[in-house]
Amino acid sequence: MRVIERPRAVAGTVAASLLIGLVAAPGPVGAGADALPPVIAAPxxxxxxxxxxxxxxLPFVVSWSGTDAGSGIARYQLQRRVDGGSWETLALPSRTAGSLVTRLRPPHEYRFRVRATDAAGNTGAWAMGATFRVRRPAEDAAGLATEGPWALRRATGYLGDRALRSGSAxxxxxxTFTGSQVAWFGTRGPGYGSAQVLVDGARVATIDLRRDARTYRRxxxxxxxxxxxxxxxVIRVAGTAGHPLVDIDGFVVVDPPAPDPVLVGAGDVAVCGQDGDSxxxxxLDGIAGRVFVAGDLAYPDGTTRQFRDCYGPTWGRWSSRTSPVPGNHEYHWAGAVPYFAYFGARAGTAGRGWYAYDLGTWRVYHLNSNCSIxxxxxxxEQVRWxxxxxxxxxxxxxxxxWHQPLFSSGRHGNNANVRALWQALEAAGAELVINGHDHDYERFAPQTATGIASPGGIREFVVGTGGAALRGFGTVKPNSQRRNAATFGVLRLTLRAGGYDWRFVPVAGSSFTDSGSATCH
Known part of the structure; x- marks a missing residue:
């Protein structure tokens, strides 16, 4: 018996995790039957x-090739992973296409894999491409140095409405950059001339920029x-007579993944009709890494419609790299069924909702603090696990x-029901606990489960700033070090070997932030 996968195609740049159905089908029988799978080169x-x-x-093309000495390749399957998240199946232009035009978002990390099935039904192993990061340095990048007359030009067609221009031969x-690939993007049109391109000191191309119609950001x-x-x-202006212009709008760089993983997110996120989650x-669009969601994802009741229409269009576009926990609002629907259905395996075992994974050298636990359920x-069972x-x-x-904090100066205040979770982590020397529930930002000093400040204790962050309406503080609890109840934003944690850095990143137009570093116990 052989296995045939029937993937659902994914549209767009990012998409939610997919379930791939597996069905059994009889393989070919008889003498001389093709029993060897295709051989595929990595994408x-x-x-x-x-x-x-x-x-x-950014516009990218993904290419691959394969051979099959028997019945011939019948179809390819291409998948993509973003920031170490779930694999997504991508729709191909045809069953046997050897390339796909797609779009990638900077500064995220990507990996592609491809496999093939031949006409006899044999499916080969996945051919894995390397993980890489894409960046988009602009015309004012720190690594860009100019000689001769260049001017900053402004036009709505440019990226960010500005680009560098010169017409002087x-x-x-x-x-100057570090990477494995580079691309220059700019303008073509009337009045534009030629530019010579040198790579690592050697001239490799002359680019003709003249066209009848102007196009930007190509x-x-x-x-x-x-x-x-x-x-x-190096881009050198040729000074073409009568049409000498050359624009530099920016660059695309492909380089290795960042050395330290990032965990980024918040809780208390999406309310239809409000725009905080947008x-x-x-x-999140501009921050690579694993996304945590600290509960109360889709208000007010965590229904299928609210996940689809409220959470889906905003944070949902990054569901394939999201690791959630349920909040109390998810349980407004019995058993949090829509929540578990929306995230599938990424939410842990349905009905339980606790799980763990390694992120770099760190171990990260996602727990269910709906203790009465x-x-x-x-x-x-959860504490024993x-x-x-x-x-x-x-x-x-x-x-x-997890969602409900043990310590909080917010409206809900302390929740002693989760103390055993904290005690288990404290006994193992854990560093961090991240919560939501109260719609504010609060950072505590390391402390024990009984609220005693201790260098060997756990630092707690309350980050209920994902988009639901913010609320003020009540009585300030001991060991609270930094608070804000007026700013939407996300907490970004860089998880280094032996330590971590934190930064609260506010939404555009807000100025509050909080940052620091610490070592692990």
Whole structure:
């Protein structure tokens, strides 16, 4: 018996996690039947020449190839992973296409994999491409140096409404960067001339920019190396008589993933008819990493419609890299059924909602603090599971996410029902607990489960700032170090080996922030 996958196609740049149905089908029988699967070369992604760069995404083409000595390749399956999240199946232009034009969002990390099935039904192994990050340095990037006359020009067609321009022969712009691929994007049209391109000191191309109609933000040149390293790209104005102009709108760089993983997110997110979650979702667009959601994702009742229409259009576009926990509002629907259906395996076992994963050198626990429903007391199934996992997979650095905080100066205040979760983590030397529930931001000093300040205790963040209406503070609790109840935003944690950095990132137009660093116990 062989297995045939029937994937649902994913539209758009990012999409929710997909379930792939598996059905059994009889394989070929008889003498001489083709029993060997196709052999596939790993997929490679590159900036697409002539493609248009936008404020949110970059044009790329993903290419691959395969051979089958028997019955021939009948179809390919291409999948993509963003920031280490779930694999997504992408729709291909045809069953046997060897490339796909797609769009990638900077500064996120991507990985592609492809496999093939032949006409006899044999499916080969996944061919894995390398994980890479895409960046989009602008015309004012720190690595760009100019010689000769260049001027900053403004027009609505440019990215960010501005670009560098020169029409003087011999004027140069040198972009210094580290990466495995680079592309230059700019303008073509009447009045534009030619530019010579030098890579690492060697002239490699002359680009003709003259066209009858003006087009902005087009990929004009790209270059690749076998491995990432330090490089220079020089653009030299040729000074074409009568039409000498050259624009530099920016660059695309492909480089290795960031050395330290990022955990970013908030709780208390989406309310239809309000726009706080739209603003915080735009922050996620610009921050690579694993997304946590600390409960109360879709107000007011966590229904299927509210997940689809309220959460889905904003934070839902990053569901494939999201690790959620349920809040009390998810349980307004019995058993939080729509929540578990929306996230599938990413929410843990349905009906329980607790799970763990490694992120770099860290161990991260997502727990269910709806204690009257799932149990959080000492000896409960959840606490026993947590203690067993902490003992079986010890780490120097441990973090946990759940909804209702043990300590809070917000309207709901302290919730003693979760104390056993904290005690289990504290006994294992955990560093961080991240909560929502109160619609504010609050950072506590490291403390014990009984609220005693201690360098060996756990630091708690309350980050109920994902988009639901903010609320003021009540009585300030001991060990509270930083508070704000007027700013939507997300908490970004960089999880280093042996330590962490935190930063509260406010939405556009707000100025409050909070940042710091600490080492693990």
């Amino acid at each position: 490679a992604a590159a900036p697409r020449p002539g493609g248009t760069v936008t404020s949110s995404s 011999g004027a140069t712009a040198t972009f 990929i004009l040149f790209r270059h690749a190396w076998p491995a990432s390293g330090p490089h220079t790209l 603003a915080t979702a735009r922050l 799932v149990g959080c007391a000492a000896g409960s 947590l203690q067993a996992d902490l003992a079986a997979l010890p780490r120097q650095c441990v973090a946990a996410v």
